Amino acid sequence: MRADAARNIEKIITAALDCFREEGPNVSLKTVADKAGVGPATLFRNFADKDELVLAAVERQIKVKVDPVAEMALENPDAAAGLVEVLNAVMQVANDEHNLLSAVAGRRGLLVGLAGKLIESMGVLLQRGQKEGTLREELQLIDMVRLVAMLIGAGDTVEPGSFAWQRYVALVEDAIRTHRENRPLPPLEPIPGVELPL
Numbered sequence: 001m002r003a004d005a006a007r008n009i010e011k012i013i014t015a016a017l018d019c020f021r022e023e024g025p026n027v028s029l030k031t032v033a034d035k036a037g038v039g040p041a042t043l044f045r046n047f048a049d050k051d052e053l054v055l056a057a058v059e060r061q062i063k064v065k066v067d068p069v070a071e072m073a074l075e076n077p078d079a080a081a082g083l084v085e086v087l088n089a090v091m092q093v094a095n096d097e098h099n100l101l102s103a104v105a106g107r108r109g110l111l112v113g114l115a116g117k118l119i120e121s122m123g124v125l126l127q128r129g130q131k132e133g134t135l136r137e138e139l140q141l142i143d144m145v146r147l148v149a150m151l152i153g154a155g156d157t158v159e160p161g162s163f164a165w166q167r168y169v170a171l172v173e174d175a176i177r178t179h180r181e182n183r184p185l186p187p188l189e190p191i192p193g194v195e196l197p198l
Contacts, residue, residue, distance in 0.1 A: 009046050009056075011036040016057045017100065025103035029053070053109065054103050061093045061100075062118055069084055070121035073188045080135050083144075083175045086122060091165045098160040101152065104160035121143065147172050157191045164189040 015036035018026045029050060033043040047053040069089035073082030092099055122144050129135030151168055158164035166186040174180045190196075 005046075008036075008038055008042055012038060012043055012046060012053070013057050013060050013183070014121055016053055017061070017097070017162065020054075020057075020097070020099040023099075024097045027103075031073060052102060054100055057100055058093075058104075061097055062090070065093050066090055067117050067121075070118055074121060078134065079125045079132055080173075080177055083125040083129060083135070083176070084127065084169065085125060087120070087148065087169050087172065088166070090118075090148055091151055091155060091156075091169055094155045095158075095162075095165055097158065098155070102156070132179055139176055144176075149178070158189060159192050162189060 012032065016032045019032050019035050023031065029043055030040055032053070033040045036043070043053075047056065066086065066089045070086050073085045076082035076085070119141065123141045126135060126139060126141060126144060130137055130139070151165065151172060154168045155165050163186070167188060170183075170185050
């Protein structure tokens, strides 16, 4: 790829992240192109549609904000704790980029953004934790991928910017460990705009 084409892609993804944060999931691709300082033709030459741009932005955020956490987690002598650190990092990105994730038409497509290094790291941590006896033996890597998808779905029910998602990471941690820690769960927050009976 030519250097100017690579720069354009980087500018478009950076602009998309800013636009989704500022204007919400329905921001137009023209707005993104304007913010990036490129023409619509340049944007569409690199991204066929909004979903493709969103998934590229998700992958960028995972590469920048989650992959380094996964690398450090691989150095953690407690593999189960390392795996939970990775889950927390994924959920922090999902919370920070709530509008971006809300713009994905096919939710299953989000898993494309988890491909590669992240899933490989989760697999290594899972196997190590099972050998150490801290993670349930019957767990498979596909379970972890689906648990991440479940957590991202739970994140849709919390206020953007809140830390309510930490409660659900704690519940998943209790489910995947061989022994549950005796600790209180993080605080419960209501679902925005939904009244539930007590």
